[in-house]
């Protein structure tokens with residue numbers, strides 16, 4: 084195999100080769116130690132322990148010395164973009180900074196080496212972490228009971244929907260098979276409700292960007308199981324009629340599901356229980372500073388009111404005296420929904436974040452996140468960008484622009500996003516929410532400094548000017564990235580995520 088110099092820095096269209104392409108047969112930098120004679124004397128020759136048909140006869144490992152391995156992975160790391168690289172205004176994703184102290188705690192030996200089958204007596208510290216996290220989430224949201232099992236926001240929604248279903252069935256209300264969801268909701272809401280067996284009833288958004296109350300009133304009835312509501316909604320607007328909405332649903336016998344994936348705007352300012360919420364999920368990997376993206380692990384804690392606690396998944400984490408334990412005695416549980424107890428390593432990071440930041444810190448996080456979003460929105464409006472909905476009122480943690488007016492120059496939201504990449508900035512969420520044409524959904528979070536926000540909006544200003552003067556130049560973006568424009572449909576539908584190692588197995592050597 085020929086050794087190829089990585090060429091991504093020189094030419095745009097050439098990808099960094101994989102280690103298998105870089106490797107040279109026979110080359111290497113590792114010496115494999117001889118087996119320890121003491122161990123062999125105890126267990127015998129390992130060669131004899133492994134059945135013949137399970138032995139690998141040949142393996143095609145890349146031949147590389149350590150410097151080349153180190154350089155390869157450093158190059159890959161440099162090609163990556165994360166919250167530690169720069170601004171990351173990916174709306175609805177709350178790409179906030181992940182404090183290094185929390186990472187250190189989560190990777191310490193005391194928690195890293197725990198095995199899920201360890202007896203609970205030996206796992207008291209991790210149980211305590213999870214118990215305390217539940218308590219902190221309870222005090223933030225006003226919902227008294229929590230499960231930390233769901234591995235993502237969407238799984239939390241599914242759990243919540245199953246709980247709502249179980250509650251109605253328990254009360255003999257079999258006819259409650261309709262889940263109301265605003266059209267601005269995250270796509271996972273519709274999927275979760277449908278997976279839990281509900282018929283999805285959509286309600287439109289008013290010109291203010293909030294739920295159309297009259298339309299809602301028209302669909303509420305005796306088949307209503309509940310509503311799945313996001314507040315602030317995905318347009319970054321607070322549903323100020325929330326109390327009227329929850330009264331309407333409750334008096335019809337339905338329950339309020341709250342999509343709390345992004346709680347950043349209201350932390351410490353308003354509790355979900357005060358909005359009439361019965362069940363909610365919170366994303367640890369957005370609001371609570373655990374890293375995500377790239378398909379990394381998540382955790383979607385689900386909180387419920389006193390009325391719904393008997394339906395939570397088992398086991399629950401409880402405390403008796405000084406001892407923490409798993410409670411499997413939950414009479415009407417919807418069952419177990421995740422192996423072991425959830426993504427505990429993610430939970431540790433959120434626990435550490437909350438412990439470090441405290442109640443006052445949380446309020447400050449919210450205020451700065453909201454201030455940053457309003458500041459950025461105002462600047463962008465000054466530069467000519469259009470706010471999709473609710474431009475007369477302040478936004479919360481995020482806002483949605485519509486770039487439809489650039490179409491007259493032949494420029495689309497996608498082109499503007501690609502141009503941001505050339506300026507070293509991660510583009511925002513585009514084409515979501517679906518109700519906004521040429522949507523540009525921006526969430527600066529509390530992590531960006533004033534200078535960083537100014538830099539981002541300045542880049543947006545320049546791109547807008549370029550769009551009007553030389554739209555063809557925008558169509559050529561990105562030029563400074565390792566790849567240019569991908570076939571995004573193909574990349575989504577047929578991703579190639581592995582390198583096929585063809586291991587040739589021969590009958591005998």
Ligand SMILES: *Cc1c(COP(=O)(O)O)cnc(C)c1O
Nearest residue numbers: 175235236237269271342344381
């Ligand atoms: C991210 C998000 C979800 C889903 O969370 P996942 O962890 O990605 O499954 C649900 N609702 C909203 C509003 C979100 O932003």
